[in-house]
Amino acid sequence: MKTPTLKIENLKLGFKGFSGTNAVLHGISLHIAKGEKVALVGESGSGKSVTARIVLGLLQEQKNAKITGGLEFESRNLNAMTARQRKALRGTDMSMIFQDPTSSLNPVYTIEVQFHEVLKRARPDLKRAEARALALQALADVAINEPERVLDSYAFQLSGGMNQRVMIAMALANNPALLLADEPGTALDVTVQAQTLKLMGELVEKHHTSVLFISHNLGVVREFADRVYVIYKGNIVEQGKTETLFDNPRHPYTRALLSAVPRITGGGIPDIDDDPAHFSAPLIAHEGFSEKELLA
Ligand SMILES: Nc1ncnc2c1ncn2[C@@H]1O[C@H](COP(=O)(O)OP(=O)(O)OP(=O)(O)O)[C@@H](O)[C@H]1O
Ligand SMILES: [Mg+2]
Numbered sequence: 001m002k003t004p005t006l007k008i009e010n011l012k013l014g015f016k017g018f019s020g021t022n023a024v025l026h027g028i029s030l031h032i033a034k035g036e037k038v039a040l041v042g043e044s045g046s047g048k049s050v051t052a053r054i055v056l057g058l059l060q061e062q063k064n065a066k067i068t069g070g071l072e073f074e075s076r077n078l079n080a081m082t083a084r085q086r087k088a089l090r091g092t093d094m095s096m097i098f099q100d101p102t103s104s105l106n107p108v109y110t111i112e113v114q115f116h117e118v119l120k121r122a123r124p125d126l127k128r129a130e131a132r133a134l135a136l137q138a139l140a141d142v143a144i145n146e147p148e149r150v151l152d153s154y155a156f157q158l159s160g161g162m163n164q165r166v167m168i169a170m171a172l173a174n175n176p177a178l179l180l181a182d183e184p185g186t187a188l189d190v191t192v193q194a195q196t197l198k199l200m201g202e203l204v205e206k207h208h209t210s211v212l213f214i215s216h217n218l219g220v221v222r223e224f225a226d227r228v229y230v231i232y233k234g235n236i237v238e239q240g241k242t243e244t245l246f247d248n249p250r251h252p253y254t255r256a257l258l259s260a261v262p263r264i265t266g267g268g269i270p271d272i273d274d275d276p277a278h279f280s281a282p283l284i285a286h287e288g289f290s291e292k293e294l295l296a
Helices: 048-055 083-089 111-122 128-141 147-151 160-172 190-207 218-224 242-247 252-259 276-280 291-295
Strands: 006-017 020-032 037-041 065-073 094-097 178-182 210-215 227-232 235-241
Touching: 006 048, 020 037, 020 048, 020 210, 020 235, 037 048, 037 218, 048 065, 048 178, 048 210, 094 160, 111 128, 111 147, 111 160, 128 147, 128 160, 160 190, 190 218, 210 218, 218 242, 227 242, 227 252, 235 242, 235 252
Parallel strands: 037 210, 037 227, 094 178, 178 210
Antiparallel strands: 006 020, 006 065, 227 235
């Protein structure tokens, strides 16, 4: 096998607190080949975001986080790096897209200024005019029709979908080897989310970018990912090619995840050892309302 872009081996994470250590990851292993789009799916609190934060070297800076296990990025041992070396990788060799595009952008600077900052991370000597030309091209690549106007705008002047495209353009501007996308676009409406994810998929394919795609929306995962890891309470319980895993889930939790229909009760994905009756919970729980109020 060729060298993977990312290789995680037996990664464990615990947070030290007053009453001992709270174990969050129990030894997860995963790899992403060059140009591969890999999804990490699991319920809320299963350990998806902390995994991304460790890859980015962010949790290593948190005093009470205890991290062990192998972490290799393009054959480089991330554990052996200093905080400064890890910081140098962020925004250049690896970049991140977050859930809410509008709040990820800085409200007091124009898109152009923020773009320039991003580009300067890889090319510190870049002149303003050169940066503008590169940014215009990057915005055109994410199918923005009026890149000039967008560059001169502030995030609040643009729609959520437009800001998401800007975020994608910025994240890919320095041609990173790895893109970490943590619930991208969940703050957007579903049609816009689907459009931007499609666009992101095309761009990463064009540039052979490896992607770690985090989501609990199995619909978008099926569309986007080549391979899927299922995480359950800090353990990888199943992995496989997207088609195979969706068509023939083996682990009971994966089956539960696939069979669970989103419910407005906010109950999330039921425990695998839960009563099966749980699966057919009513769609809407009118808690706190009397029947009279509902009928009024
Ligand atoms: N900085 C932190 N300090 C202490 N505990 C943390 C920290 N970050 C996360 N945790 C805990 O680690 C566990 C995993 O959190 P994580 O954010 O990775 O979940 P997730 O799978 O991304 O969930 P969601 O789908 O809700 O985003 C949770 O129990 C969370 O409370
Ligand atoms: Mg998360």
